[in-house]
Amino acid sequence: MTARKIIIDTDPGQDDAVAILLALASPEELEVLGLTIVAGNVPLDLTQKNARMVCELAGKPETKVFAGCDHPMVHRLVTAEHVHGASGLNGPVLPEPVMPLQDEHAVDFIIDTLRAEAPKSVTLCPLGPLTNIALAMRKAPDIVDRIQEIVLMGGAYFEVGNITPSAEFNIYVDPEAAAVVFSSKVPIVVMPLDVTHKALVTKPRNDAFRNLGTQVGTAVAQMTDFFERFDKEKYGSEGAPLHDPCVTAYLIKPELFSGRHINVEIETKSDLTRGMTVADWWRVSGREANALFIGDVDADGFFDLLTERLARL
Ligand code: BDR
Numbered sequence: 001m002t003a004r005k006i007i008i009d010t011d012p013g014q015d016d017a018v019a020i021l022l023a024l025a026s027p028e029e030l031e032v033l034g035l036t037i038v039a040g041n042v043p044l045d046l047t048q049k050n051a052r053m054v055c056e057l058a059g060k061p062e063t064k065v066f067a068g069c070d071h072p073m074v075h076r077l078v079t080a081e082h083v084h085g086a087s088g089l090n091g092p093v094l095p096e097p098v099m100p101l102q103d104e105h106a107v108d109f110i111i112d113t114l115r116a117e118a119p120k121s122v123t124l125c126p127l128g129p130l131t132n133i134a135l136a137m138r139k140a141p142d143i144v145d146r147i148q149e150i151v152l153m154g155g156a157y158f159e160v161g162n163i164t165p166s167a168e169f170n171i172y173v174d175p176e177a178a179a180v181v182f183s184s185k186v187p188i189v190v191m192p193l194d195v196t197h198k199a200l201v202t203k204p205r206n207d208a209f210r211n212l213g214t215q216v217g218t219a220v221a222q223m224t225d226f227f228e229r230f231d232k233e234k235y236g237s238e239g240a241p242l243h244d245p246c247v248t249a250y251l252i253k254p255e256l257f258s259g260r261h262i263n264v265e266i267e268t269k270s271d272l273t274r275g276m277t278v279a280d281w282w283r284v285s286g287r288e289a290n291a292l293f294i295g296d297v298d299a300d301g302f303f304d305l306l307t308e309r310l311a312r313l
């Protein structure tokens, strides 16, 4: 089996960090061409630094990290320090990164890579607001047909919103960018809150990370120790939801997930519901399906995969 070529577009974030670690631990299945960084959970100067810290934690300082957009396409940046802490990666104490940030802008790296690689051989994996991806599509429309698939974390239907009553954070931060992506006709797989809220780090699952006895296992346990307080207080849930690792786990073991091919549109106009993913789960609109919207996960299988792969780092 040849590894699938991916670009991870991300705003780390503890759950982004775990998604990146899972990908870097899985070279048989995934070839990480680069990490493209966006402002989201915290501003860009922190997300790009956090991404490099995570690569160094993984023992992969050769990973290419590119800084991208520092604000959304139209609206001002909304951040989530109330969830992720002031640094975006609160929990473990990690050393300042020494690996370099690449000179090229993330948007240009996405464009150049899609033009250089064979058509439909590169998958984009957005784990944050969709600004970099949408701007790449706008700047170089020829790349759109060259994308193999977009597998992203964002949106919600049954779980509705986490940053407003109707919107999930990644889509809310840049709904105009999300609208570009969802209307692109590229095959899209969506990991909404409906599924990520089933991927909860319970105490035994976090103990399994900690008991790996490695730097990575300890750091991941400390990340989720920090990250879980928000969801425990808000939803009364058992632990931290690992939103973004659902994306990289899907690319490694898609059989862990199930969903429906449906139409998903993005609300950009309404003040009340801006950033809502209007997901036609019940197929009542007659609008053409544009996404595989995931609804369920084999959570035990997901955590077994995660623990087994993190043990490799
Ligand atoms: C998403 O928003 C961020 O806080 C997380 O990293 C995840 O990508 C969940 O709504």
Ligand code: CA
Residues within 6 Å of the ligand: 010, 011, 012, 013, 015, 016, 041, 127, 128, 244
């Ligand atoms: Ca994220």
